[in-house]
Amino acid sequence: MVRSASRRLSPVVLLLLMMLLPLGAGDSLPTESRFRNSCIQARRKCQADPTCKAAYHHLGSCTSSLSTPLPLEGSSFPADCLEAAEKLRNSSLMGCTCHRRMKNQATCLDIYWTIHPARSIGDYELDVSPYEDPVTRKPWKMNLSKLDILKPDSDLCLKFAMLCTLNEKCDRLRKGYGEACSGHRCQRQVCLGQLRSFFERASEPHAQGLLLCPCLPTDRSCGERRRNTIAPSCALPTEAPNCLDLQRLCFTDPLCRSRLVDFQTHCHPMDILGTCATEQSRCLRAYLGLIGTAMTPNFISNINTSVALSCTCRGSGNLQEECEGLERSFSHNPCLMEAIAAKMRYHSQLFSQDWEDPTFSVMEHQKNSALRPQPWMPFLFSCTFTLILIWSLW
Numbered sequence: 001m002v003r004s005a006s007r008r009l010s011p012v013v014l015l016l017l018m019m020l021l022p023l024g025a026g027d028s029l030p031t032e033s034r035f036r037n038s039c040i041q042a043r044r045k046c047q048a049d050p051t052c053k054a055a056y057h058h059l060g061s062c063t064s065s066l067s068t069p070l071p072l073e074g075s076s077f078p079a080d081c082l083e084a085a086e087k088l089r090n091s092s093l094m095g096c097t098c099h100r101r102m103k104n105q106a107t108c109l110d111i112y113w114t115i116h117p118a119r120s121i122g123d124y125e126l127d128v129s130p131y132e133d134p135v136t137r138k139p140w141k142m143n144l145s146k147l148d149i150l151k152p153d154s155d156l157c158l159k160f161a162m163l164c165t166l167n168e169k170c171d172r173l174r175k176g177y178g179e180a181c182s183g184h185r186c187q188r189q190v191c192l193g194q195l196r197s198f199f200e201r202a203s204e205p206h207a208q209g210l211l212l213c214p215c216l217p218t219d220r221s222c223g224e225r226r227r228n229t230i231a232p233s234c235a236l237p238t239e240a241p242n243c244l245d246l247q248r249l250c251f252t253d254p255l256c257r258s259r260l261v262d263f264q265t266h267c268h269p270m271d272i273l274g275t276c277a278t279e280q281s282r283c284l285r286a287y288l289g290l291i292g293t294a295m296t297p298n299f300i301s302n303i304n305t306s307v308a309l310s311c312t313c314r315g316s317g318n319l320q321e322e323c324e325g326l327e328r329s330f331s332h333n334p335c336l337m338e339a340i341a342a343k344m345r346y347h348s349q350l351f352s353q354d355w356e357d358p359t360f361s362v363m364e365h366q367k368n369s370a371l372r373p374q375p376w377m378p379f380l381f382s383c384t385f386t387l388i389l390i391w392s393l394w
Contacts, residue, residue: 039096039111055087097132109254129265155222160209181231196292214344223302236310243311256293274334
Protein backbone atom coordinates (compact mmCIF):
# COMPACT_ATOMS: atom_id res chain seq x y z
CA MET A 1 0.00 0.00 0.00
CA VAL A 2 1.33 3.41 -0.98
CA ARG A 3 1.34 5.97 1.75
CA SER A 4 -0.67 9.12 1.15
CA ALA A 5 1.51 12.21 0.81
CA SER A 6 -1.09 14.14 2.73
CA ARG A 7 -0.92 11.92 5.81
CA ARG A 8 -1.63 13.96 8.91
CA LEU A 9 0.78 14.21 11.78
CA SER A 10 -0.01 12.00 14.72
CA PRO A 11 -1.52 13.67 17.82
CA VAL A 12 1.70 13.07 19.75
CA VAL A 13 3.82 14.84 17.15
CA LEU A 14 1.33 17.71 16.92
CA LEU A 15 1.38 18.09 20.68
CA LEU A 16 5.17 18.28 20.76
CA LEU A 17 5.21 20.78 17.91
CA MET A 18 2.78 22.98 19.84
CA MET A 19 5.07 22.75 22.85
CA LEU A 20 7.85 24.31 20.79
CA LEU A 21 5.93 27.59 20.63
CA PRO A 22 7.10 30.26 23.09
CA LEU A 23 5.86 29.44 26.56
CA GLY A 24 6.86 32.63 28.36
CA ALA A 25 3.46 34.26 28.08
CA GLY A 26 1.64 31.37 29.67
CA ASP A 27 3.99 30.36 32.43
CA SER A 28 2.33 29.83 35.77
CA LEU A 29 3.95 30.88 38.99
CA PRO A 30 6.95 28.71 39.83
CA THR A 31 6.24 25.80 42.12
CA GLU A 32 8.63 24.10 44.51
CA SER A 33 9.30 21.27 42.05
CA ARG A 34 10.50 23.76 39.41
CA PHE A 35 13.24 25.24 41.60
CA ARG A 36 16.85 24.52 40.93
CA ASN A 37 17.38 23.69 44.61
CA SER A 38 14.55 24.65 46.96
CA CYS A 39 15.58 24.69 50.63
CA ILE A 40 12.56 22.49 51.39
CA GLN A 41 13.73 19.89 48.87
CA ALA A 42 17.29 20.19 50.15
CA ARG A 43 16.17 19.55 53.73
CA ARG A 44 14.34 16.41 52.63
CA LYS A 45 17.56 15.10 51.11
CA CYS A 46 19.47 16.05 54.23
CA GLN A 47 17.02 14.25 56.51
CA ALA A 48 17.60 11.04 54.55
CA ASP A 49 21.23 11.12 55.72
CA PRO A 50 21.61 10.52 59.52
CA THR A 51 24.78 12.62 59.78
CA CYS A 52 23.31 15.56 57.86
CA LYS A 53 20.02 15.32 59.76
CA ALA A 54 21.73 15.40 63.16
CA ALA A 55 23.97 18.33 62.17
CA TYR A 56 21.02 20.30 60.79
CA HIS A 57 18.95 19.89 63.96
CA HIS A 58 21.91 20.79 66.16
CA LEU A 59 22.64 23.90 64.10
CA GLY A 60 18.96 24.83 64.33
CA SER A 61 19.19 24.87 68.12
CA CYS A 62 22.28 27.09 67.84
CA THR A 63 20.74 29.69 65.54
CA SER A 64 17.25 29.84 67.06
CA SER A 65 18.43 32.28 69.71
CA LEU A 66 20.28 34.58 67.28
CA SER A 67 18.40 37.69 66.16
CA THR A 68 21.23 39.27 64.17
CA PRO A 69 23.93 37.88 61.86
CA LEU A 70 27.11 37.00 63.72
CA PRO A 71 30.55 36.10 62.39
CA LEU A 72 31.49 32.52 63.09
CA GLU A 73 34.72 33.15 64.89
CA GLY A 74 36.00 33.56 68.41
CA SER A 75 33.56 33.06 71.25
CA SER A 76 30.57 34.39 69.29
CA PHE A 77 29.59 30.89 68.20
CA PRO A 78 30.04 27.76 70.37
CA ALA A 79 32.50 25.14 69.18
CA ASP A 80 29.84 22.43 68.89
CA CYS A 81 27.79 24.73 66.66
CA LEU A 82 30.80 25.39 64.47
CA GLU A 83 31.29 21.65 64.17
CA ALA A 84 27.67 21.13 63.13
CA ALA A 85 27.96 23.92 60.56
CA GLU A 86 31.13 22.35 59.16
CA LYS A 87 29.36 19.02 58.65
CA LEU A 88 26.78 20.75 56.44
CA ARG A 89 29.33 22.41 54.20
CA ASN A 90 29.06 19.72 51.50
CA SER A 91 25.35 18.98 51.88
CA SER A 92 22.53 19.77 49.47
CA LEU A 93 21.50 22.60 51.80
CA MET A 94 24.42 24.83 50.88
CA GLY A 95 23.09 26.17 47.59
CA CYS A 96 19.38 26.11 48.41
CA THR A 97 17.09 29.05 47.66
CA CYS A 98 13.46 30.17 48.07
CA HIS A 99 10.87 32.04 46.03
CA ARG A 100 8.87 35.01 47.25
CA ARG A 101 5.57 33.57 45.96
CA MET A 102 5.99 29.94 46.94
CA LYS A 103 3.35 28.42 49.20
CA ASN A 104 5.73 27.42 51.98
CA GLN A 105 7.89 30.54 51.84
CA ALA A 106 8.13 30.95 55.64
CA THR A 107 9.31 27.35 56.07
CA CYS A 108 11.82 27.73 53.24
CA LEU A 109 13.26 30.93 54.71
CA ASP A 110 13.52 29.35 58.17
CA ILE A 111 15.63 26.57 56.64
CA TYR A 112 17.77 29.07 54.72
CA TRP A 113 18.65 31.13 57.80
CA THR A 114 19.12 28.02 59.94
CA ILE A 115 21.95 26.81 57.75
CA HIS A 116 23.23 30.32 56.95
CA PRO A 117 26.11 30.10 59.48
CA ALA A 118 27.49 27.11 57.58
CA ARG A 119 27.85 29.33 54.50
CA SER A 120 30.03 31.83 56.37
CA ILE A 121 32.61 29.66 58.12
CA GLY A 122 36.05 31.23 57.96
CA ASP A 123 35.03 34.12 55.73
CA TYR A 124 32.06 36.07 57.02
CA GLU A 125 30.66 38.25 54.25
CA LEU A 126 27.55 40.24 53.55
CA ASP A 127 24.41 38.15 53.45
CA VAL A 128 23.30 36.85 50.06
CA SER A 129 19.66 36.98 49.03
CA PRO A 130 17.81 33.72 49.70
CA TYR A 131 15.56 34.35 46.71
CA GLU A 132 16.15 32.75 43.35
CA ASP A 133 13.30 34.03 41.22
CA PRO A 134 12.76 32.11 37.99
CA VAL A 135 12.09 34.55 35.16
CA THR A 136 8.47 34.36 34.09
CA ARG A 137 7.12 36.76 31.51
CA LYS A 138 3.40 37.25 31.24
CA PRO A 139 1.77 39.81 28.97
CA TRP A 140 -0.26 42.44 30.76
CA LYS A 141 -3.63 42.68 29.04
CA MET A 142 -5.12 46.16 29.21
CA ASN A 143 -8.23 47.68 27.73
CA LEU A 144 -7.62 51.40 27.65
CA SER A 145 -11.06 52.06 26.19
CA LYS A 146 -12.52 51.43 29.65
CA LEU A 147 -10.61 54.45 30.90
CA ASP A 148 -12.94 56.70 28.88
CA ILE A 149 -15.04 57.12 32.03
CA LEU A 150 -12.18 59.26 33.39
CA LYS A 151 -11.53 62.79 32.33
CA PRO A 152 -9.01 63.02 29.48
CA ASP A 153 -6.65 65.06 31.64
CA SER A 154 -6.78 62.64 34.59
CA ASP A 155 -3.35 61.99 36.11
CA LEU A 156 -1.60 58.70 35.46
CA CYS A 157 -1.84 57.55 39.07
CA LEU A 158 -5.62 57.76 38.80
CA LYS A 159 -5.51 55.84 35.52
CA PHE A 160 -3.39 53.05 37.01
CA ALA A 161 -5.72 52.91 40.01
CA MET A 162 -8.65 52.49 37.60
CA LEU A 163 -6.80 49.71 35.75
CA CYS A 164 -6.42 47.91 39.07
CA THR A 165 -10.12 48.43 39.85
CA LEU A 166 -11.04 46.93 36.47
CA ASN A 167 -8.99 43.82 37.26
CA GLU A 168 -10.86 41.46 39.64
CA LYS A 169 -7.81 40.13 41.45
CA CYS A 170 -6.04 43.46 41.80
CA ASP A 171 -9.22 45.15 42.97
CA ARG A 172 -9.91 42.44 45.57
CA LEU A 173 -6.40 42.55 46.99
CA ARG A 174 -6.35 46.34 47.03
CA LYS A 175 -9.65 46.50 48.88
CA GLY A 176 -8.24 43.97 51.34
CA TYR A 177 -5.43 46.22 52.49
CA GLY A 178 -7.57 49.33 52.07
CA GLU A 179 -10.01 48.05 54.66
CA ALA A 180 -7.30 46.75 57.01
CA CYS A 181 -5.39 50.03 56.86
CA SER A 182 -8.33 52.43 57.13
CA GLY A 183 -8.14 54.97 59.93
CA HIS A 184 -10.73 53.63 62.37
CA ARG A 185 -9.83 49.97 61.72
CA CYS A 186 -6.07 50.41 61.67
CA GLN A 187 -4.16 47.58 63.29
CA ARG A 188 -0.63 48.06 62.00
CA GLN A 189 0.43 44.40 61.85
CA VAL A 190 -2.81 43.40 60.07
CA CYS A 191 -2.33 46.31 57.68
CA LEU A 192 1.25 45.29 56.93
CA GLY A 193 0.17 41.69 56.32
CA GLN A 194 -2.45 42.81 53.79
CA LEU A 195 0.07 45.07 52.08
CA ARG A 196 2.48 42.14 51.73
CA SER A 197 -0.33 40.04 50.32
CA PHE A 198 -1.10 42.68 47.69
CA PHE A 199 2.47 43.15 46.51
CA GLU A 200 3.12 39.38 46.51
CA ARG A 201 -0.06 38.25 44.77
CA ALA A 202 -1.12 41.09 42.48
CA SER A 203 0.49 41.03 39.05
CA GLU A 204 3.73 43.00 38.92
CA PRO A 205 2.47 45.43 36.24
CA HIS A 206 -0.57 46.33 38.36
CA ALA A 207 1.40 46.66 41.60
CA GLN A 208 4.21 48.65 39.99
CA GLY A 209 1.73 50.80 38.08
CA LEU A 210 -0.01 51.79 41.30
CA LEU A 211 3.13 52.55 43.26
CA LEU A 212 5.41 53.88 40.53
CA CYS A 213 3.04 56.03 38.52
CA PRO A 214 4.59 59.22 37.11
CA CYS A 215 3.30 62.64 38.16
CA LEU A 216 4.12 66.16 37.03
CA PRO A 217 6.14 68.00 39.69
CA THR A 218 3.33 70.56 39.90
CA ASP A 219 0.57 67.96 40.30
CA ARG A 220 0.45 67.58 44.07
CA SER A 221 -2.81 65.61 44.06
CA CYS A 222 -1.21 62.96 41.83
CA GLY A 223 1.86 62.86 44.08
CA GLU A 224 -0.34 62.56 47.16
CA ARG A 225 -2.26 59.66 45.59
CA ARG A 226 1.04 57.90 44.83
CA ARG A 227 2.41 58.49 48.32
CA ASN A 228 -0.80 57.22 49.92
CA THR A 229 -0.74 53.97 47.91
CA ILE A 230 0.66 52.04 50.89
CA ALA A 231 -1.61 53.73 53.47
CA PRO A 232 1.32 55.32 55.35
CA SER A 233 -0.85 56.68 58.17
CA CYS A 234 -1.38 53.08 59.34
CA ALA A 235 1.48 51.10 57.80
CA LEU A 236 4.30 53.33 59.04
CA PRO A 237 5.20 53.97 62.70
CA THR A 238 3.68 57.08 64.25
CA GLU A 239 7.03 58.02 65.81
CA ALA A 240 10.18 57.39 63.79
CA PRO A 241 12.37 54.78 65.55
CA ASN A 242 16.13 54.62 65.25
CA CYS A 243 17.06 53.04 61.90
CA LEU A 244 19.40 50.50 63.48
CA ASP A 245 16.71 49.50 65.99
CA LEU A 246 14.38 49.04 63.02
CA GLN A 247 16.96 46.87 61.31
CA ARG A 248 17.46 44.75 64.43
CA LEU A 249 13.70 44.26 64.63
CA CYS A 250 13.71 43.22 60.97
CA PHE A 251 16.45 40.64 61.59
CA THR A 252 14.25 38.86 64.15
CA ASP A 253 11.79 38.01 61.36
CA PRO A 254 13.14 35.64 58.66
CA LEU A 255 10.86 37.15 56.02
CA CYS A 256 11.83 40.77 56.76
CA ARG A 257 15.49 39.83 56.97
CA SER A 258 15.23 38.03 53.63
CA ARG A 259 13.55 40.98 51.93
CA LEU A 260 16.13 43.43 53.28
CA VAL A 261 19.02 41.23 52.16
CA ASP A 262 17.33 40.82 48.76
CA PHE A 263 17.15 44.61 48.47
CA GLN A 264 20.79 45.00 49.47
CA THR A 265 21.77 42.35 46.93
CA HIS A 266 19.90 43.70 43.91
CA CYS A 267 19.85 47.45 44.60
CA HIS A 268 23.50 47.77 45.50
CA PRO A 269 25.04 50.58 43.40
CA MET A 270 28.29 49.54 41.75
CA ASP A 271 29.42 53.11 41.04
CA ILE A 272 28.42 56.75 41.47
CA LEU A 273 26.50 56.63 38.19
CA GLY A 274 23.95 54.29 39.76
CA THR A 275 24.80 51.11 37.91
CA CYS A 276 22.92 48.30 39.65
CA ALA A 277 24.58 45.10 40.78
CA THR A 278 21.82 43.28 38.88
CA GLU A 279 19.00 44.21 36.49
CA GLN A 280 16.77 47.17 37.35
CA SER A 281 13.74 44.87 37.29
CA ARG A 282 15.21 42.81 40.13
CA CYS A 283 15.98 45.94 42.13
CA LEU A 284 12.37 47.12 41.80
CA ARG A 285 11.06 43.68 42.72
CA ALA A 286 13.26 43.69 45.81
CA TYR A 287 12.15 47.22 46.71
CA LEU A 288 8.47 46.34 46.45
CA GLY A 289 9.17 43.18 48.46
CA LEU A 290 10.00 45.34 51.49
CA ILE A 291 6.54 46.89 51.57
CA GLY A 292 4.57 45.31 54.38
CA THR A 293 7.65 44.56 56.50
CA ALA A 294 9.20 46.51 59.37
CA MET A 295 11.47 48.14 56.75
CA THR A 296 8.64 49.54 54.62
CA PRO A 297 9.91 52.51 52.58
CA ASN A 298 7.80 55.23 50.96
CA PHE A 299 7.96 58.46 49.00
CA ILE A 300 8.93 61.32 51.28
CA SER A 301 6.78 64.01 49.64
CA ASN A 302 4.09 64.72 47.05
CA ILE A 303 6.35 66.69 44.71
CA ASN A 304 9.25 64.31 43.94
CA THR A 305 10.15 60.64 43.71
CA SER A 306 12.66 60.46 46.57
CA VAL A 307 12.07 57.54 48.93
CA ALA A 308 13.21 56.81 52.48
CA LEU A 309 12.63 54.63 55.51
CA SER A 310 10.48 55.96 58.33
CA CYS A 311 13.30 56.14 60.84
CA THR A 312 15.95 58.46 62.20
CA CYS A 313 19.63 58.25 63.14
CA ARG A 314 19.27 60.45 66.20
CA GLY A 315 20.71 58.78 69.27
CA SER A 316 22.91 56.35 67.34
CA GLY A 317 26.03 57.24 69.34
CA ASN A 318 29.12 55.44 68.07
CA LEU A 319 27.01 53.75 65.38
CA GLN A 320 26.04 57.03 63.72
CA GLU A 321 28.00 56.30 60.55
CA GLU A 322 26.53 52.79 60.24
CA CYS A 323 23.03 54.16 60.76
CA GLU A 324 23.47 56.88 58.15
CA GLY A 325 24.76 54.27 55.71
CA LEU A 326 21.56 52.25 56.14
CA GLU A 327 19.47 55.38 55.74
CA ARG A 328 21.33 56.44 52.57
CA SER A 329 20.88 52.98 51.02
CA PHE A 330 17.29 54.11 50.44
CA SER A 331 17.32 57.91 50.34
CA HIS A 332 20.52 58.37 48.30
CA ASN A 333 20.76 55.14 46.33
CA PRO A 334 21.51 56.02 42.67
CA CYS A 335 20.72 52.48 41.53
CA LEU A 336 17.27 52.54 43.11
CA MET A 337 16.57 56.11 41.97
CA GLU A 338 17.39 55.28 38.35
CA ALA A 339 15.35 52.05 38.45
CA ILE A 340 12.32 53.99 39.73
CA ALA A 341 12.83 56.76 37.17
CA ALA A 342 13.13 54.26 34.30
CA LYS A 343 9.94 52.48 35.34
CA MET A 344 8.06 55.79 35.58
CA ARG A 345 9.25 56.74 32.09
CA TYR A 346 8.00 53.42 30.81
CA HIS A 347 4.61 53.93 32.49
CA SER A 348 4.37 57.39 30.98
CA GLN A 349 5.05 56.02 27.50
CA LEU A 350 2.18 53.55 27.82
CA PHE A 351 -0.29 56.42 27.76
CA SER A 352 1.55 58.67 25.32
CA GLN A 353 1.07 56.47 22.26
CA ASP A 354 -1.89 56.07 19.92
CA TRP A 355 -2.63 52.35 19.94
CA GLU A 356 -4.42 50.90 16.93
CA ASP A 357 -6.25 48.43 19.14
CA PRO A 358 -7.44 49.68 22.56
CA THR A 359 -7.11 46.13 23.89
CA PHE A 360 -3.56 44.85 23.75
CA SER A 361 -0.89 42.95 25.64
CA VAL A 362 1.98 44.93 27.06
CA MET A 363 5.30 43.14 27.35
CA GLU A 364 8.09 45.32 28.66
CA HIS A 365 11.06 44.95 26.34
CA GLN A 366 13.97 43.03 27.77
CA LYS A 367 17.11 42.71 25.64
CA ASN A 368 17.25 39.27 24.02
CA SER A 369 14.44 38.03 26.29
CA ALA A 370 12.57 36.45 23.43
CA LEU A 371 15.66 34.59 22.31
CA ARG A 372 16.93 33.52 25.71
CA PRO A 373 17.37 29.70 25.54
CA GLN A 374 15.73 27.55 28.16
CA PRO A 375 17.37 24.44 29.65
CA TRP A 376 14.59 22.17 28.43
CA MET A 377 14.70 23.30 24.79
CA PRO A 378 17.53 21.08 23.44
CA PHE A 379 15.89 17.97 24.91
CA LEU A 380 12.49 18.92 23.54
CA PHE A 381 13.85 19.65 20.06
CA SER A 382 15.69 16.33 20.08
CA CYS A 383 12.58 14.36 21.05
CA THR A 384 10.43 16.16 18.48
CA PHE A 385 12.93 15.61 15.67
CA THR A 386 13.20 11.91 16.54
CA LEU A 387 9.42 11.41 16.54
CA ILE A 388 9.01 13.25 13.22
CA LEU A 389 11.78 11.14 11.69
CA ILE A 390 10.14 7.91 12.90
CA TRP A 391 6.78 9.06 11.55
CA SER A 392 8.27 9.96 8.14
CA LEU A 393 9.91 6.53 7.81
CA TRP A 394 6.83 4.65 8.93
